[in-house]
Amino acid sequence: MLQAIRDKATGLVAMLIIGLIIVVFALWGIESWIGEPAVPIVAKVNGTSITMQDFENEFQHSRLSQYTLKHGAPNVKKTRELKRQFLTEKVDGIIRLQAAETIGYYYSQAQIEAELRRSEGYSRDKYNGLLAQAGVTLEADLAQRQKRIYNEQFNYVIRQAEFFTNSELLENWKMQHRTIEFSYVTIPAKSFYKDIKITEQQLKEYYTKNKKQFMIPASVQFSYVELGYKQFTKIPKVTDIDISKDYAKYKNGYREPSVRKASHLLVKVDKNAPPKKVAAALKKINEAYAQLAQRQNLRRTGEAPIKVGRLFKRLVKKYSDDKFVPGVVIDPIKQKALYDALNNVPLSVNSKPVRGEKGFYILYLTNSKAGKIRPVEDVKELIRNKLLRFKAIELYGKKVEILNAQVFENSETLEVAASILKLGIKTTAWFKKGDKYTGVLALPKVRTEAFGKDVYANGDVDASVNSRTININSGKPTARTIVIRLSKYKRSSFKTFEQVKVEVTSLLRNELARTNAKKLGENLIKELKLKPDFNAMSKNHAWIVTKSGSVNRFNTKIPSRLIKSAFSLGVPVKDKKYAGSVQLANNDFVVFILEKSTYGTMSKVNAQTKKIYQLGNAAMMSEVLLQNTLDLLRKNASVVLKSHLIESSNDEN
Structure with a gap:
């Protein structure tokens, strides 16, 4: 059935498909919570329930872990925001899944597992082991894959139902490649600087009104100790006796x-x-x-x-x-x-x-x-390096055990562990929101621990405890172990008026100049709308009139705001002209007259370019159709949410 829909997909078919789905959704009716099970339910979508346990498990293993790795542990407010977003996505996913089933698409979990078995090197036991490491069962993984396939197929059917006709192609090209010509006058904001007088009172009022602009964000500094495998590679000693014993024991391992x-x-x-x-x-x-x-x-x-x-x-x-x-x-x-x-x-x-x-x-x-066994003299250095490596690993492992025990037993300080292991306590650079992660904070594992609730402790240095031992590049020559804790915390504050007085003066002057330029420009627009002719207006004002020449939407020589504003005025007809205005990013005010418009033509466009353009526009329209379809399905679906349950659950700090 799905293939038939693909083959016959047109705008009309799309509407029929969507109509069928909506009718089925409408039959669900209004869900009640009578006979609600003992397990808390956070949402019901057309009869399908999302339990609190399932929601929390998926949220912890996917959204929260991804966010923490990238940004550090979120606070309560951010956690609630992430949960609301995740719940919305789950509801949308169920709506798509139900829609795919409604139009006849079916792909069983047995079929999915059969596809996996055909993969090169697939072993169910090995795959189960990998899933277990991630805390996921095979059944949950297959269910997730099934949902993803259903979603993709639903999206595919709706997207395939859109197309772009030749007449639409010509009309779209005509408008997208239209060129215009206009004249304009620029009123520079800087021309008002010399007449602007600013009092101390005005500066203070501006500072008070816009105080948030002058905030110094909260900043933190962490201290940490670090054990590196490399620092133990030069300590062990290997004797000739050690080499002889190893050679005798593993002689066959040195066979050519x-x-x-x-x-x-x-x-x-x-x-x-x-x-x-x-x-x-x-x-x-x-x-x-x-x-x-x-x-x-x-x-x-x-x-x-x-x-x-x-x-x-x-x-x-x-x-x-x-x-x-x-x-x-x-x-x-x-x-x-x-x-x-x-x-x-x-x-x-x-x-x-x-x-x-x-x-x-x-x-x-x-x-x-059969290869010969190499004599001991030929492999002496090879054995020496191997034994040195093994001894270094053993020594490194013992030191990590000591570090792990000391930072746990003395969780309020790093000094005890540092003293016993003769390690220096290092500090990170001061970090505030928006800064780029550097040093050890650039390592995702370290960042996750540093901004976790136990170490970060909402900025309370006295409540902070040592992190767990963080293993970086385990099993590699660059292996190291880090323990981190909160060292210093500076709460957010505001710069004083005296500190920012020069900056405030500049900002206020720019704002007043912007207002004056706009006021004068709006008066000119009133004149031009009565008679759109710069020649008549120039008798009263000494403005320099600039001609744009023929420009398209992609022109980069004229400010983009001006181009956008000029194209938005419409198309001049016969001798009728349009007057418009726009304020630029640099505070200058521009008044312009749209004088001529020429539609784009495809007469010199080759067939390949036409086809690419047609396909590109069809793709964009299909995305719009998909979004509109989802909006319509959401509107007609029976969805009951209990968002307060997820917001009152154990949030991460």
Whole structure:
């Protein structure tokens, strides 16, 4: 059914689809809360409930964690705002899901899991493990994927129902590429500066009225200690006895790779080849492999008169893009994929197909020799570095354990841990809202802890406690562990009048000049509306009249506000002209007369450009249709919200 809707989607069909959905939604009627279950429900959408538990779980794992990583822990007000936004999105999601089902779209969770199983390297146990780490069950993940697919399909159906006709294309192009000509006079705001007299009282009144402009935001400073893995790499010592013991214990680990010689059958295909070429090459290599596999089975039962080696040579001639070579050494490093493909392959037996640098290979093992164990002198430095690394890791781990214990037992200070571990206590730069995160605060993990409710403590230094140990780049040479706490807090304040007097003088002067320029400009407009002619007006005023020339909407030489205002006046007809005005960002006031308008034409536009323009406009109109459809569905849906429940729940500080 969905495909039929896609194939026949037109503006009329869209209206029929939307009409069907609205009728179904209307049948739900007004929801009541009679017989409400014991589990708190924050919303009902056409009979579908959103429980408090489900809402809180999803909010914590998605929206809140994303916000905290980027901005730090939100305060109570921001948390409530995020919850309201999240609830609105969930309601919209359910409306889309129900709409998709109404128009006949169905995609089961079993189908979704079947698609996952077809993915390369998929293992249900491994996937469940990854989901468990994220605190999500397989059932919840499949349900979320199902909702996302339903939403996408609903959006697709509505978007496909919009189109852009040739007549609409011409009309749109005509207006978008219209050019205009106008004359204008600029009244500079700075020309009023010399006549503006500002008293001390006016300055103080402006300062009092606009005091928020002169606020100094609250700022914080954190202190922290840091343990780095690198600082322990030079401390341990490794003796020759240690090296001898390790060599004796792990001697086989220092064996050189076995020498493997093999002939190959190659079907060439470039790494960046299109899927069709890759599929063709894979088909060809599999045909050759199928014959080899069949012959090997027959050889095992004694039914094959021809040896596999002979058959391999024939198949190379038939299928391979390379000539037959009796056997070459496979490099275990440069040709790792081919080398590994011969693991557990007996002599005079071929490998399975494998992707290599030049394409797909089948290898035929002609010789194999076990690698020799390298003498201790050859691997001495290798062992030394390995043992140094292990000892450094062990020492680093022990120090992290001490740090973890001390910052927990002495949560009100970093000094005890710093003293025991001989660490310096560092401080961050002062930070206020809007500043760029620098230093350790640029690390998301550190930022999450620093602005969490326990460490930040709403700016109360005495109530602040040490953060947990924060592990950065675990398992890497750059690994380090950080503990952070609030050090200093400056509450927001206002600059004094004396501190900003010069700034206030400039701001007030600009405001008065802006007002004077506008007042004079509005008087000129009154004259021009009676008679839109700068020549007549110039007898009374010594203004410089500027001609715009022919300009389009995308002109960058004339101020954008002026261009926008001139195009908004309409289209002059015959000898009729329009007068208009606009105040620019620099406070200058412009008075103008729109004199001429010329429609855009597609006579010199090639077919490709027309098509791109048509598709682009159809895409924009489809987004408008989608938004209007959703607005209509929301209006007709039976939605009951209990927003007070989410706002009274445990908010993050």
